Amino acid sequence: MRRKKSFNVPLVKTVAGLALFGIAKGSQTSQSVLKDPLNALQTSGQNLIAGKEAAVSIAVASLAAQFLSSDILRKKEIASLGPIRIKV
Numbered sequence: 566m567r568r569k570k571s572f573n574v575p576l577v578k579t580v581a582g583l584a585l586f587g588i589a590k591g592s593q594t595s596q597s598v599l600k601d602p603l604n605a606l607q608t609s610g611q612n613l614i615a616g617k618e619a620a621v622s623i624a625v626a627s628l629a630a631q632f633l634s635s636d637i638l639r640k641k642e643i644a645s646l647g648p649i650r651i652k653v
Contacts, residue, residue, distance in 0.1 A: 571648040577634065581627035588616040588623075 591612040598605040613620055635641070644651040 571645075571650055573650045573652050576643065576651050577627050577631045581623055584623045585613075585620055588620055589613050 589609040589612050591608065593605055593608060641652045642650050
């Protein structure tokens with residue numbers, strides 16, 4: 566039996582992760598991260614601590630969106646493009 570050749574993209578979690586990444590990244594560039602990865606991790610941690618109110622609000626909002634969308638939308642899959650399935 567062949568396995569399905571598709572993969573799922575959880576929309577709410579992906580958007581929340583990108584928003585948290587934006588807070589952690591701050592003003593760091595790709596070059597600075599590649600040049601000194603340890604310093605980049607420390608800077609990202611400091612950026613998250615500095616923006617902890619925004620990070621907590623993003624986490625709570627994504628959790629609420631996930632609960633609301635699972636109650637309202639009985640169908641978890643909201644879009645598909647070829648083998649990519651976008652789910653709530």
